[in-house]
Amino acid sequence: MIFGWVTNYMVRAGLSPVLLSILDEFSLDYSQAGLIAAAVFYSYAGMQLPAGIIGDRLGRKVTLVACSLGWGITSLLTSLANSFASLFAFRFLTGLTEGMYFSNDRSIISHYTPRDKAGLGQGFSFSGLGLGMTVGILLAGVIAEHLGWRWVFILFSIPSFLAAFLILKFIKEPERPGLGDVQSSALSTEERRPFSTIFKTRGLQIIYGAGIAAIYGQWMLGAWAPAMFKEVGVEELSLSSFFASILGLSAVSGLIVSGYLSDRLNRIGVARKTVVSAEFVLGAASLVLVGLTIALKGHYLFLIAGIFCSGFFLFGLVACVYPLVPEIAPPSLIGSTFGLGNSIHYIGGFTSPWVTGLLKDWTGSFAFGCYFAALLCIAAAFLMARFHPPGMKRTH
Secondary structure: OHHHHHHHHHHHHOHHHHHHHHHHHOOOOHHHHHHHHHHHHHHHHHHHHHHHHHHHHHOHHHHHHHHHHHHHHHHHHHOOOOOHHHHHHHHHHHHHHHOOHHHHHHHHHHHHOOHHHHHHHHHHHOHHHHHHHHHHHHHHHHHHHHHOOHHHHHHHHHHHHHHHHHHHHHOOOOOOOOOOOOOHHHHHHHHOOOOOHHHHOHHHHHHHHHHHHHHHHHHHHHHHHHHHHHHOOOOOHHHHHHHHOHHHHHHHHHHHHHHHHHHHHHHOOOOHHHHHHHHHHHHHHHHHHHHHHHHOOOOHHHHHHHHHHHHHHHHHHHHHHHHHHHHHOOHHHHHHHHHHHHHHHOHHHHHHHHHHHHHHHHHOOOHHHHHHHHHHHHHHHHHHOOOOOOOOOOOO
């Protein structure tokens, strides 16, 4: 499952280092380039809920195999793009296929992970996205510099096809509730819960809203980090990509460390929502550091530090938030719940590259994009402070 995320994010993040090359080749401005970067997320967000429903009905494994094959094919198609419209279309198709992975992957992880290690399980299994972002950004810069940007997507399709084969061979389909298993009687009440429950539950509504800010910050940096290094004076593409790839490494460490700490703190009575709120505040502070470094034309080492800390906290939030979902979502609708949540979260994903590019066009700097992302994180911290799942004392 980790390797599947690696290939998913290689194809997704591989666009970031070559975005300026595409901007020059197709004569785009920054806001148009931001639309290309966001194209994946328009369809990615739209596929989350349908993918969860498909997995709930047809099975997780077959859905995972089909979608990983799909983004390998669309990666090849991306290399053939010859206009703004065709590139947007192929990236949009990439989002459709990648959007089927999350709902079914998270459902499998939730099924097999012991409840007292839910944070670590979510964080460790999700670390593939950080590894994929690191490898994708780093290799894309090197490949593009020597072979051209199209070869990035040709070569990145190969591990995607391998991921499909490995999932087919090794992943076991989890048992579904209510099909005669020993849990069916205990879950019979939940089985009758209407689909609308996942829209109406207050705790889920709060998680849905707060997650927008985390994804916004992640993909503001994921799309524009190499260009930010150019703004502070790092001109060589392979070098700016190398520095920007620190975002992926910070995601891996943030996911694992945050998951582990949230489990440990939860055992001694510290609510997960408290950890989530704290990470939002720290993420906001890190984004301000990135913005100030860009505005003051500071040394690129400060930009590396700011991006690393931002990634650590913004991606680490995932390991703290997702263990809350199975506690309040109906078991029979768990895939749909994860899917709806990620669909709403990726409002941040498909708006941040374009909004940040637009602010760059207006102001001449990426700094204001960072400040806006920080404000969203502060708002999310206050929102999570109002989270009160069933059985949780409101004094926590």
